[in-house]
Amino acid sequence: MLRCARNDDVAQMDKITTLAQYMPASAAPIIAKWIDYFQCEFKISKNRSTKLGDYRHPFKDKGHKISINNDLNPYAFLVTTVHEFAHLLTWNDHKNKAKPHGIEWKQNFKRMMKPFFDLAVFPPEIQQTILNYLDNPAASSCTDLSLARALKSYDLRKHTTRIEELPSNAVFTLKDGRKFKKGERMRKRYRCLCLDNGNIYLFNPLAEVLLETGS
Incomplete structure (x- = not known):
């Protein structure tokens, strides 16, 4: 489990090193900064067949919580992570007044994807599929099948x-x-x-x- 640890360079490097085991290495410093900035508890979870990731908003004395499945390929892990952070930002901005995958969430998801597009983290076909999804108002969430298939094409598991x-x-x-x-x-x-x-x-x-x- 990764927690915010401001002003601790060693802890921050450890966090980046851990994240780089699950996502493209160039993306790890950005996600580590988000964890600290949003005071978020970030957990790398065992496989869950019903979901790839999860966001829980603050409740009572508990802060933001995000969990991501540990068996995703690096691109799927990163997209799922950004997906959940977009939920976090949407909750900060609108609380429960915005739909889970409504226009507010889509705008935040697009904004939070931009740094990774600028770094050319994703293969061209995945980036284009993400852009197509974001430009398609009929798509309800990041579980869009075209995007899911593009991400799964990079899974190491075969013959499933x-x-x-x-x-x-x-x-x-x-x-x-x-x-x-x-x-x-x-x-x-x-x-x-x-x-x-x-x-x-x-x-x-x-x-x-x-x-x-x-x-």
């Missing part, structure tokens, strides 16, 4: 199965061993029945799963 590739009613498992049956698509996510507890879960079409033998 995505939920969108499975036939209807196929049975699949997650890494934690839970078993599901694929259901219908509801707008941008698939309704899937957990065969272990009978609950319904919504999955991103690009979620990577293990197909059950004989399904």
